[in-house]
Structures are given as C-alpha cells and as structure tokens.
Amino acid sequence: MSATEGLNLTLKVWRQKNDKEQGKMETYQVSDISPDSSFLEMMDILNEQLIAEDNEPVAFDHDCREGICGSCSMYINGEAHGPGREITTCQLHMREFKDGETIFIEPWRAKAFPVIKDLVVDRSAFDRVMNAGGFISVNTSGNTQDANAIPIDKHDADKAFDAATCIGCGACVASCKNASAMLFVSAKVSQLSLLPQGKVEAKERVQNMVKQMDEEGFGNCSNTGACEVECPKGISLENIARMNREYLKSGIS
Amino acid sequence: MSTLDSKIPEGPIAEKWTNHKNNIRLVNPANKRSIDVIVVGTGLAGGSAAATLAELGYNVKAFCYQDSPRRAHSIAAQGGINAAKNYQGDGDSTYRLFYDTVKGGDYRSREANVYRLAEVSTNIIDQCVAQGVPFARDYGGLLDNRSFGGVQVSRTFYAKGQTGQQLLLGAYSAMSRQIGKGKITMYNRHEMMDLVMVDGKARGIIARNLVTGEIERHSAHAVVVGSGGYGNVFFLSTNAMGSNVSAGWKIHKKGAYFANPCFTQIHPTCIPQHGDQQSKLTLMSESLRNDGRIWVPAKKEDAEAIRAGKLKPTDLKEEDRDYYLERRYPSFGNLVPRDVASRAAKERCDEGFGVGTNETGEAVYLDFSSAIMRYGQEEANVKGLHNASDKEIKELGTKVVEAKYGNLFQMYEKITADNPYETPMKIYPAVHYTMGGVWVDYNLMTTIPGCYAIGEANFSDHGANRLGASALMQGLADGYFVLPYTIGDYLADDIRTGEISTDSKEFEEAEKSVKEQVDFFVNNKGKHSVDYFHKLLGKIMWNKVGMARNEKGLKEAIAEIKELREQFWKEVSVPGSADGINQELEKAGRVADFLELGELFARDALERNESCGGHFREEYKTEEGEALRDDKNFTYVAAWEYTGEPSKAKLHKEELKYENIELKTRSYK
Numbered sequence: 001m002s003a004t005e006g007l008n009l010t011l012k013v014w015r016q017k018n019d020k021e022q023g024k025m026e027t028y029q030v031s032d033i034s035p036d037s038s039f040l041e042m043m044d045i046l047n048e049q050l051i052a053e054d055n056e057p058v059a060f061d062h063d064c065r066e067g068i069c070g071s072c073s074m075y076i077n078g079e080a081h082g083p084g085r086e087i088t089t090c091q092l093h094m095r096e097f098k099d100g101e102t103i104f105i106e107p108w109r110a111k112a113f114p115v116i117k118d119l120v121v122d123r124s125a126f127d128r129v130m131n132a133g134g135f136i137s138v139n140t141s142g143n144t145q146d147a148n149a150i151p152i153d154k155h156d157a158d159k160a161f162d163a164a165t166c167i168g169c170g171a172c173v174a175s176c177k178n179a180s181a182m183l184f185v186s187a188k189v190s191q192l193s194l195l196p197q198g199k200v201e202a203k204e205r206v207q208n209m210v211k212q213m214d215e216e217g218f219g220n221c222s223n224t225g226a227c228e229v230e231c232p233k234g235i236s237l238e239n240i241a242r243m244n245r246e247y248l249k250s251g252i253s
Numbered sequence: 254m255s256t257l258d259s260k261i262p263e264g265p266i267a268e269k270w271t272n273h274k275n276n277i278r279l280v281n282p283a284n285k286r287s288i289d290v291i292v293v294g295t296g297l298a299g300g301s302a303a304a305t306l307a308e309l310g311y312n313v314k315a316f317c318y319q320d321s322p323r324r325a326h327s328i329a330a331q332g333g334i335n336a337a338k339n340y341q342g343d344g345d346s347t348y349r350l351f352y353d354t355v356k357g358g359d360y361r362s363r364e365a366n367v368y369r370l371a372e373v374s375t376n377i378i379d380q381c382v383a384q385g386v387p388f389a390r391d392y393g394g395l396l397d398n399r400s401f402g403g404v405q406v407s408r409t410f411y412a413k414g415q416t417g418q419q420l421l422l423g424a425y426s427a428m429s430r431q432i433g434k435g436k437i438t439m440y441n442r443h444e445m446m447d448l449v450m451v452d453g454k455a456r457g458i459i460a461r462n463l464v465t466g467e468i469e470r471h472s473a474h475a476v477v478v479g480s481g482g483y484g485n486v487f488f489l490s491t492n493a494m495g496s497n498v499s500a501g502w503k504i505h506k507k508g509a510y511f512a513n514p515c516f517t518q519i520h521p522t523c524i525p526q527h528g529d530q531q532s533k534l535t536l537m538s539e540s541l542r543n544d545g546r547i548w549v550p551a552k553k554e555d556a557e558a559i560r561a562g563k564l565k566p567t568d569l570k571e572e573d574r575d576y577y578l579e580r581r582y583p584s585f586g587n588l589v590p591r592d593v594a595s596r597a598a599k600e601r602c603d604e605g606f607g608v609g610t611n612e613t614g615e616a617v618y619l620d621f622s623s624a625i626m627r628y629g630q631e632e633a634n635v636k637g638l639h640n641a642s643d644k645e646i647k648e649l650g651t652k653v654v655e656a657k658y659g660n661l662f663q664m665y666e667k668i669t670a671d672n673p674y675e676t677p678m679k680i681y682p683a684v685h686y687t688m689g690g691v692w693v694d695y696n697l698m699t700t701i702p703g704c705y706a707i708g709e710a711n712f713s714d715h716g717a718n719r720l721g722a723s724a725l726m727q728g729l730a731d732g733y734f735v736l737p738y739t740i741g742d743y744l745a746d747d748i749r750t751g752e753i754s755t756d757s758k759e760f761e762e763a764e765k766s767v768k769e770q771v772d773f774f775v776n777n778k779g780k781h782s783v784d785y786f787h788k789l790l791g792k793i794m795w796n797k798v799g800m801a802r803n804e805k806g807l808k809e810a811i812a813e814i815k816e817l818r819e820q821f822w823k824e825v826s827v828p829g830s831a832d833g834i835n836q837e838l839e840k841a842g843r844v845a846d847f848l849e850l851g852e853l854f855a856r857d858a859l860e861r862n863e864s865c866g867g868h869f870r871e872e873y874k875t876e877e878g879e880a881l882r883d884d885k886n887f888t889y890v891a892a893w894e895y896t897g898e899p900s901k902a903k904l905h906k907e908e909l910k911y912e913n914i915e916l917k918t919r920s921y922k
C-alpha cells in the first residue's frame with residue numbers, strides 16, 4: 001500500500017469546553033494521511049498537530065479501537081459512525097474518503113446524552129436503564145444447575161445472541177429524530193426474554209426498563225427505522241416489535 | 254531472607270480449596286453491612302468480584318476509567334473460555350485442565366492456584382448460562398465447544414467471536430442489579446491515582462474524577478485491584494488504548510511485590526502493522542487456528558516476488574508452500590501454544606520468507622482454503638449432493654466457515670480491504686497479554702495487608718505462557734468464586750472497626766502528592782507530546798525486550814529506558830488544564846508509570862538466565878532453536894520489591910514446588 005498517495009483533508013470539528021459553555025465548529029487541515037489509517041488514527045494525527053502548536057487536542061471517547069467496546073461515538077458527515085454500514089467510528093478507514101474532501105465531525109446529539117466536552121457525551125442514562133432491569137436475578141454463588149440441564153433451541157439461542165451483541169454505543173439514539181432508545185432497550189429485553197432463564201421475570205423487566213427509559217428523557221419511537229440503518233451491530237427492528245409485545249403482555253396480568 | 258508466604262493450604266491438591274473454604278473465617282451478614290470494599294476495575298475480574306461482594310452484603314465502591322463498566326477491556330476477548338466440563342466426552346477432567354495449564358505455562362506457575370482454577374471452571378459455565386449468557390449451541394440445544402492451542406481436547410465454550418463481550422455483559426448485568434439496589438456505588442470515569450495506607454493496611458484510594466478533574470478521597474476496609482494487564486508498555490499491542498499498569502504500579506510502590514514482569518505473551522495471529530501512523534494492533538482469534546493453516550512460501554524467491562507484488566499467494570502450488578508448524582510440530586500442528594507459534598513465525602520472517610507488503614516484510618499466511626473445501630464436502634455429503642462441483646463445494650464450505658468465524662473475517666476485511674474467503678489472511682505476532690503482575694498469595698492478597706489483586710493484574714495462574722481461553726476463566730474464577738470468600742478471612746478482623754475516615758494525615762499526604770504530579774504535568778512547558786515518549790519506549794521494548802532477548806540488549810534497554818524517563822520528566826508537554834476532561838493528562842500519568850515498569854521488566858528478563866514460555870533468551874536454546882529451561886536454578890517466581898529505582902528493585906524468590914506434576918521438557922512435536 002505504500003505507493004498510495006496520502007490524503008489532504010479539511011476537518012470541521014465541534015469544540016466545546018464543557019457541559020455549560022456553548023460550542024462551535026472549528027476548521028483544521030490535516031495532510032498526508034495514509035488511506036490505511038483508521039479514522040481515529042487520523043484524529044490522533046490532528047491532535048499531535050494541535051499539541052505541537054500548543055493548542056488543546058480534541059477530546060473524544062475511544063478505547064478498544066476494534067468495534068466492540070462501544071466507546072467511540074462520532075457523528076461524521078451527518079451519520080452516526082460515519083459512512084459505511086455495520087461499523088463503528090474506530091473501524092472506519094480513511095480509504096473511504098477522497099483527497100481534498102471536507103469532513104464534518106460532531107458529537108451525538110440527544111437530550112439524554114449531554115455533551116461534556118468536544119465530542120464526548122454523557123451516556124450514563126443507558127447504564128441507569130440497565131440498572132432498572134437489564135439482568136436476570138440470579139446470585140453468583142455458582143450453585144446453579146448444570147449449564148446443559150435446559151437445552152435451548154438453537155434458533156432462539158442464536159436470536160438471543162444477535163440481540164446481545166449490542167455495544168451500547170448510542171448511535172441508534174443519535175440517529176433517531178426523536179432520540180428514542182427503543183433499539184437499545186429492546187435488544188436487552190429481547191435477549192433475556194428469548195431465553196428460558198430470563199422468562200421468569202420478563203414482565204417486571206420490561207416495565208421497569210421502559211419506565212426508566214422514559215424518565216431519562218429519550219423520545220418515542222415513530223418507526224422510521226433510522227436506528228437499524230446506523231446500528232454498527234445490525235440490531236434488528238424485530239427486537240422493538242418483540243419488546244412491544246412483551247410490554248403489552250406485561251400489562252395484562 | 255524471603256518474606257514471601259504463599260499460604261498454600263495443607264493436604265492433597267484436590268482437597269486444598271475445599272478444606273481451605275471450610276477453615277477460613279467468615280463475616281456474618283449483619284457485619285458485612287458495615288464493611289466497605291473498593292474494587293478498582295470492572296472487567297471480568299473486577300466486575301464479577303464487585304457483583305459477588307455486593308450480593309454477599311458488603312458495601313462496594315467500584316471504579317473504572319471508561320464511561321461505563323461495560324466497556325472494560327475484557328469486552329474485546331474473542332475466542333472463548335475454558336472449562337473442564339467434558340461435555341464432549343473426550344476425556345477431559347479437572348486434572349487434565351490443571352495439567353495442560355501448568356505445562357502450557359512452562360512449569361512456572363503455582364500448582365495449588367492452577368488446580369483451584371481448574372476446579373471452579375465448571376461453575377463458571379453454569380453461572381453464566383443462568384445469567385443469560387448466550388453461548389453457542391448445537392442443533393440439539395446443548396452447549397458447543399471448540400479447541401484452542403496447546404491442548405488435545407475440546408473444552409472451549411464460546412459465543413461466536415464475541416465471548417468476552419458476552420461474559421462481560423453477564424458480569425455487568427450482575428453489577429447493574431446491585432447498583433440498582435444501592436449495594437454498589439459505581440464511579441465511572443474515575444482513575445485510581447494512588448493507594449492510601451493507614452497503620453500498614455490498605456484503607457483507601459485517591460481517585461481523579463476524569464470529568465471534573467477533582468481529586469477525591471475514598472476509604473474502605475480493603476482494596477481490590479482488577480485493573481488488567483500492562484501490554485501497552487510496548488505502545489503497540491492488542492490491548493485497549495487506555496489499558497495501563499498504573500493501579501498495579503502504584504500499589505507496587507507502596508509495598509506490593511511485582512512478580513515476573515518479563516513474562517509477556519506475544520500472540521501469533523494478529524493483523525500486521527500497516528505503518529507509522531498505527532495506534533494499536535488487532536488480534537485475529539486463536540480459534541482460527543482450528544481451521545486455518547499457517548504457511549509461508551517454501552522458496553525465498555517466491556516470498557520476494559510476493560513482497561514485490563508480482564505474485565499472489567493463490568498462485569503458489571501446494572508443494573511450493575511450507576506449512577512450517579505442521580512440519581516442525583506434527584502432533585500439535587497449527588495448534589501449538591502461542592509462544593511456540595510466534596517464535597516460529599519470527600524465525601521464518603527473519604530468514605527471509607515473510608510475505609508482508611509493509612516495510613518490514615513481516616507476515617505469514619493463515620489460510621482457510623482447505624477448511625472451506627473440507628467443510629463443503631461434508632455439507633455436500635449431508636445434503637446428498639454426490640456430484641457437486643468444486644465451485645458448489647466451495648460455496649457450501651464458505652457458508653460453514655462464515656457461520657463459525659463470520660465476524661472475524663469481516664473485521665479482517667474492514668481493516669485490510671482483503672477478502673479472506675478468497676485469499677489467505679496475513680498475520681504476524683503482537684503483544685497481547687501479560688502473565689506477570691502483582692504478586693499474590695493463595696488468598697489473592699498482595700504483600701500489602703488488605704490489598705488484593707485479581708484477573709490479569711496478578712501473576713499467579715499462567716506461569717511463563719498462558720493457554721488460549723484461560724484468561725477469561727481466571728478473571729471470572731477470581732471474581733465470582735475465589736476472592737469474595739478469601740477476603741472474608743481478612744475482613745473478619747474489621748467487624749468493629751467502623752467506617753474509615755478520610756480525614757487523616759495519610760489521606761491528606763497521598764492526595765497532596767497526586768495533586769503535585771497533576772500540577773507538574775499541566776504546568777511543564779515541554780516540547781514533546783506524551784505519545785512521542787510512549788512510542789520511543791515501545792520501540793525499545795519491542796526491539797530489545799520483545800520476542801527474543803539477550804544480555805547485551807537488555808542492559809542497553811535498561812540504560813535507554815532510564816534516559817528516556819529523565820527526558821520525559823523534563824520535556825513532556827501536556828496542554829490544557831487540570832480541571833475537567835484532559836485526555837493528555839490521563840495518558841501522561843500512565844506513561845510515567847510505564848517508563849518505570851519497562852525498566853523493571855528488562856531487569857527481570859536479564860536476571861532470568863533461561864528460556865521459558867514467552868521469555869526467550871537467545872543464549873538459552875536447544876540445537877533445534879527451542880526454548881531451554883533451567884529448572885535447577887529458575888523454578889521460582891521472581892517477586893520484586895520496590896526500593897526507589899526500578900532496576901534496583903530487590904528480588905525475592907518464591908520457590909515453586911511440583912508435587913503433582915513432573916517437570917518435563919515441554920514438547921509439542
């Protein structure tokens with residue numbers, strides 16, 4: 001790949017000092033970016049450049065850089081995690097961009113996810129929804145029954161797994177015009193309600209999680225499906241339908 | 254001279270843990286309510302420990318530097334978790350898992366700890382299934398298994414290539430339940446900056462709130478460190494960007510011995526480095542070696558032509574390929590342990606057979622074409638397609654491989670823009686895991702009373718080399734099934750202590766020194782960024798303390814790291830202020846500690862005049878180039894006591910006794 005030319009780019013980046021002050025877009029230039037670099041490596045180069053000029057680097061969340069921790073969270077050219085399907089920002093590579101292009105980089109925007117600095121937002125609302133019911137009430141004593149005591153239909157197990165792959169990144173919320181968290185919440189509700197171990201407290205779970213979701217200020221779901229399109233893990237809208245059924249069922253006791 | 258007491262219980266190995274549990278002191282439920290425990294880290298180890306301690310009734314304060322406990326680095330583990338369930342009926346047992354782990358670790362781990370690990374491994378799987386962890390299942394609805402390197406049974410449980418994610422989310426859900434109940438207070442985006450000791454005991458920590466910048470005091474009756482491994486001392490590794498040694502290093506400086514720092518695992522199957530702008534390396538799970546065959550061209554001219562882009566790997570005929578692992582190790586083949594596979598790859602590349610198109614030329618192939626055809630043929634037979642064409646067989650086989658490894662193949666393609674179903678993957682070894690860590694006794698307590706270390710942060714179970722799928726097992730064993738009980742024995746003395754006040758001179762002093770360091774960084778008008786130093790440190794480590802080490806290189810490394818550290822403290826530049834989010838400031842503190850650890854690491858490697866596991870000293874090898882152990886002189890754990898300068902640390906030896914397994918030359922031929 002060494003023969004490929006480096007990219008020269010204009011970056012428009014959201015800068016905001018903290019959760020109180022107003023932010024604005026700033027313009028930066030970066031040059032000679034290898035097309036094999038990841039988007040976040042490009043951000044590292046920008047930051048090194050800012051530090052060398054004695055300016056503050058751009059704050060952004062990231063950790064695993066392989067699409068699994070759910071930390072990275074940039075809104076790039078009007079799309080959560082940028083162009084490309086089923087990837088996170090850290091999996092986006094510069095070969096997706098053209099030399100001379102201008103790239104817009106913003107934080108997630110949602111009432112329930114306040115910006116705390118530059119591209120960093122506070123997603124603790126997701127944790128609170130999980131604390132309200134995203135679990136099976138079993139103690140970690142090790143005195144449970146043998147793992148193979150209850151066979152689970154492979155089809156259900158696979159569906160539960162697919163729902164369980166949600167990385168809690170919040171792209172669904174950021175992409176939704178109502179900032180709804182339905183895809184995220186329904187993924188957990190589905191995973192647990194598809195498994196025999198999770199059925200026991202299915203009613204309380206869905207009620208408690210939905211209640212907390214509403215209290216956090218997430219919007220309503222109006223079925224536009226934008227969340228599914230932008231979700232890096234391909235979490236399906238089917239989960240929302242399943243959660244709605246669970247929720248209805250839980251009312252008719 | 255040794256002050257080390259490993260506290261291994263008496264009795265036959267199979268009864269030690271049960272007897273110990275029956276004899277240690279307990280804290281009754283009412284008293285647990287007045288006892289606080291700090292847990293630093295929410296990975297598999299810290300997360301499972303926090304949840305279990307809270308269920309038992311203790312008040313837990315948990316800390317992580319990410320914005321949510323669910324993002325701890327354990328989330329990235331791909332391949333699987335071992336357990337001696339013997340569901341496949343292939344002769345597995347607690348003893349066999351114990352044996353494989355001790356042998357895999359090249360006879361440098363503590364027998365009693367490893368046996369306990371094997372013993373509780375089966376509970377982990379039961380526990381996780383009860384929590385709703387969606388492990389892979391077969392069509393009969395039962396749990397499926399796969400094989401990992403260094404063993405000849407199928408005992409690895411998995412959830413596609415996201416096993417760590419699913420296990421961590423299980424632990425996170427157990428934590429969430431306790432957070433909801435108010436039994437765990439969760440401190441997200443908080444970094445432990447120092448340990449506070451009162452009257453010789455661990456009684457709290459100083460933490461920095463990474464959002465407000467505030468330096469906070471937190472007290473407890475015991476402090477548990479589950480802060481993960483220190484592979485990022487090499488700058489480039491498969492670890493998360495924020496993975497660090499600081500929590501472990503801070504307790505080391507307060508009196509916890511640091512054991513076997515030089516035992517580091519270089520994983521054989523990672524995506525090769527693309528260039529200088531690289532920030533981290535990506536692992537391709539070891540599970541791929543179940544079906545992938547590793548090779549390089551048999552002729553140097555072919556390798557040269559490939560590197561020059563004039564030849565494609567698929568152009569090479571079978572007889573022109575060198576499946577060097579199958580050639581050198583016929584009985585384990587592609588499933589030799591990691592250290593062996595990594596060194597073999599380096600050997601081929603050093604000899605000029607590498608196929609990388611990057612500057613170094615360092616890469617070997619991991620090829621799925623035979624697996625695709627083999628599975629395709631099986632599928633065709635099952636479907637009764639007796640005259641299937643090669644193309645049809647390939648299509649069927651591709652589907653099987655996709656079902657097994659789809660997400661890994663996809664990840665590879667996203668990073669490299671190559672399609673691994675059509676052309677072999679290119680891989681090369683990278684730093685992955687650290688077997689060394691804080692020294693702990695059988696109860697997982699460090700040499701500081703009341704301070705514990707669990708998970709990758711401690712040293713105890715993997716000796717000089719860890720087998721695949723054993724880190725997840727150890728993290729969860731420590732957190733769910735070991736620490737929560739052994740800690741009771743210590744805390745039984747604290748039932749009348751009452752809350753530990755943070756209004757003491759010990760807390761004040763610790764806070765003051767943390768503040769001084771933070772102020773130093775933001776006020777130092779240096780000329781280089783933190784990464785500048787981190788990258789230089791990484792280069793020294795990789796070149797002189799990496800896959801092959803020798804006396805001369807190690808001595809140079811010690812001197813160079815020392816020099817680099819001095820330069821760092823003069824010339825580092827940290828823009829911004831101490832209040833509020835400042836990611837450069839966070840990195841500065843971590844790199845400062847890596848610059849000390851690196852020196853001790855090299856010293857430890859220099860001291861160990863033998864080759865074992867991941868530690869390969871060029872002076873000590875057999876004629877065939879295999880590692881040459883020296884059991885007479887080095888069957889010990891090197892536990893280092895901090896004395897002011899890292900390479901002047903004082904060595905304490907814990908002799909390792911093998912009463913149940915005979916020490917043998919490890920052979921995978």
Ligand SMILES: Cc1cc2nc3c(=O)[nH]c(=O)nc-3n(C[C@H](O)[C@H](O)[C@H](O)COP(=O)(O)OP(=O)(O)OC[C@H]3O[C@@H](n4cnc5c(N)ncnc54)[C@H](O)[C@@H]3O)c2cc1C
Pocket residue numbers: 293294295296297298299300316317318319322324325326327328329330331332333334416417443444445446479480481482491492493496497499500536685686707708709710721722723724725726728
């Ligand atoms: C890519 C990859 C794949 C792997 N695959 C496998 C596999 O298939 N099977 C297997 O068995 N093992 C695997 N491993 C190894 C295994 O994942 C790790 O060893 C294990 O998850 C470590 O768990 P832990 O709980 O000890 O630490 P971690 O999960 O690293 O957690 C560390 C925690 O400590 C916190 N922390 C760190 N420092 C501080 C501080 N100063 N203050 C506050 N908090 C702090 C972090 O926030 C985090 O919560 C893999 C590792 C990698 C890198």
Ligand code: SF4
Pocket residue numbers: 165166167168169170171172173183184187230231232233234235
């Ligand atoms: S549902 Fe998808 S987009 Fe939403 S948090 Fe989960 S992974 Fe992210």
Ligand code: FES
Pocket residue numbers: 061062063064065066067068069070071072088089090091
């Ligand atoms: S950094 Fe972990 S998902 Fe992007």
